[in-house]
Amino acid sequence: xxxxxxxxxxxxxxxxxxxxxxxxxxxxxxxxxxxxxxxxxxxxxxxxxxxxxxxxxxxxxxxxxxxxxxxxxxxxxxxxxxxxxxxxxxxxxxxxxxxxxxxxxxxxxxxxxxxxxxxxxxxxxxxxxxxxxxxxxxxxxxxxxxxxxxxxxxxxxxxxxxxxxxxxxxxxxxxxxxxxxxxxxxxxxxxxxxxxxxxxxxxxxxxxxxxxxxxxxxxxxxxxxxxxxxxxxxxxxx
Amino acid sequence: xxxxxxxxxxxxxxxxxxxxxxxxxxxxxxxxxxxxxxxxxxxxxxxxxxxxxxxxxxxxxxxxxxxxxxxxxxxxxxxxxxxxxxxxxxxxxxxxxxxxxxxxxxxxxxxxxxxxxxxxxxxxxxxxxxxxxxxxxxxxxxxxxxxxxxxxxxxxxxxxxxxxxxxxxxxxxxxxxxxxxxxxxxxxxxxxxxxxxxxxxxxxxxxxxxx
Numbered sequence: 001x002x003x004x005x006x007x008x009x010x011x012x013x014x015x016x017x018x019x020x021x022x023x024x025x026x027x028x029x030x031x032x033x034x035x036x037x038x039x040x041x042x043x044x045x046x047x048x049x050x051x052x053x054x055x056x057x058x059x060x061x062x063x064x065x066x067x068x069x070x071x072x073x074x075x076x077x078x079x080x081x082x083x084x085x086x087x088x089x090x091x092x093x094x095x096x097x098x099x100x101x102x103x104x105x106x107x108x109x110x111x112x113x114x115x116x117x118x119x120x121x122x123x124x125x126x127x128x129x130x131x132x133x134x135x136x137x138x139x140x141x142x143x144x145x146x147x148x149x150x151x152x153x154x155x156x157x158x159x160x161x162x163x164x165x166x167x168x169x170x171x172x173x174x175x176x177x178x179x180x181x182x183x184x185x186x187x188x189x190x191x192x193x194x195x196x197x198x199x200x201x202x203x204x205x206x207x208x209x210x211x212x213x214x215x216x217x218x219x220x221x222x223x224x225x226x227x228x229x230x231x232x233x234x235x236x237x238x
Numbered sequence: 239x240x241x242x243x244x245x246x247x248x249x250x251x252x253x254x255x256x257x258x259x260x261x262x263x264x265x266x267x268x269x270x271x272x273x274x275x276x277x278x279x280x281x282x283x284x285x286x287x288x289x290x291x292x293x294x295x296x297x298x299x300x301x302x303x304x305x306x307x308x309x310x311x312x313x314x315x316x317x318x319x320x321x322x323x324x325x326x327x328x329x330x331x332x333x334x335x336x337x338x339x340x341x342x343x344x345x346x347x348x349x350x351x352x353x354x355x356x357x358x359x360x361x362x363x364x365x366x367x368x369x370x371x372x373x374x375x376x377x378x379x380x381x382x383x384x385x386x387x388x389x390x391x392x393x394x395x396x397x398x399x400x401x402x403x404x405x406x407x408x409x410x411x412x413x414x415x416x417x418x419x420x421x422x423x424x425x426x427x428x429x430x431x432x433x434x435x436x437x438x439x440x441x442x443x444x445x446x447x448x449x
Contacts, residue, residue: 012307012315024325031330157423
């Protein structure tokens with residue numbers, strides 16, 4: 001066979017590319033459902049971890065269904081748009097954040113732990129090298145923090161990446177995000193020795209200041225969307 | 239037939255990359271990923287296996303095609319084969335080892351640019367039969383993998399006090415004042431550990447020493 005003419009080369013390349021494309025399309029569609037299930041399971045795991053639920057060797061999906069009793073969709077004026085649990089879960093928060101504040105759909109997960117209501121809000125932000133994200137669980141008063149979960153894509157190992165560790169996440173426990181006048185102020189993440197004048201604070205990570213500040217910004221911006229919702233009292237003590 | 243499948247040449251093709259011809263410590267290829275994924279043992283093992291599978295099978299495919307590929311487009315053909323295999327492996331990891339695929343993030347995709355792959359395809363698979371090429375790919379992949387695993391073993395042990403996520407350094411040691419070495423988790427330490435392996439290997443192997 002003459003492999004030297006251009007026609008041969010062209011046909012060879014075309015056939016090869018078509019075969020490879022078909023193969024990849026087949027693999028991708030065959031594995032799609034398993035992959036989506038993995039992503040959803042991972043999200044449920046993160047939501048549970050924000051409440052420090054012991055998830056070791058447990059059926060995550062089942063545990064999620066038990067603990068997270070409700071998930072609602074609200075807007076920035078705290079009007080409830082939907083009470084469908086699946087719809088709230090499926091909201092693409094990053095996409096919503098590119099819209100105007102009034103148009104955003106905001107998911108709120110409502111969980112029951114030992115008979116007490118917890119509200120879980122979604123956090124998305126930008127760290128030093130890439131995206132950071134997490135969940136914050138608030139107590140029934142919508143003011144004190146019950147637990148936090150943070151993760152990151154590519155923060156510096158051993159420094160900024162420590163936001164994903166329990167030691168940093170536990171620093172937030174019991175802190176308040178509203179001030180005495182019931183206004184939303186979030187929480188400061190400050191270098192040792194610095195004090196935040198108008199709100200409660202925690203220590204930043206040494207060597208991970210930019211990532212720590214990114215967490216502070218993420219908390220302020222993401223929880224800030226829920227400002228009106230957080231102010232509402234629901235019969236509980238404030 | 240069996241003797242042909244496991245002849246001395248085959249043995250050398252397979253075992254060479256573990257020692258005298260190691261892709262990482264002797265040819266100094268694939269260093270980038272060796273630095274990036276070795277702070278924990280588990281991603282290092284998965285990365286090593288992924289590379290092994292991809293080198294072995296892309297070697298076989300290129301070797302089967304070698305007489306039909308025109309010289310002008312050989313690099314393109316090699317790249318398409320490698321890229322397709324990498325994508326398949328990455329999709330499988332996302333479906334069946336989600337946590338690890340998150341940890342490995344971009345580095346699975348970057349296997350495409352791993353010099354070991356193109357090196358083996360150009361230097362070996364283009365001129366050898368499929369079986370030899372398969373063994374060569376397996377040897378080189380595992381030669382790369384064992385360095386990654388060795389580096390990751392020390393980095394995770396001294397950097398986090400764990401192995402594969404299990405605590406191995408007893409709490410009593412920490413109570414007595416022992417602390418994890420943060421430098422171990424940072425990329426420079428991977429370079430220093432690889433250098434130590436190269437040092438030991440050269441000290442024991444006269445052939446590798448430059449005059």
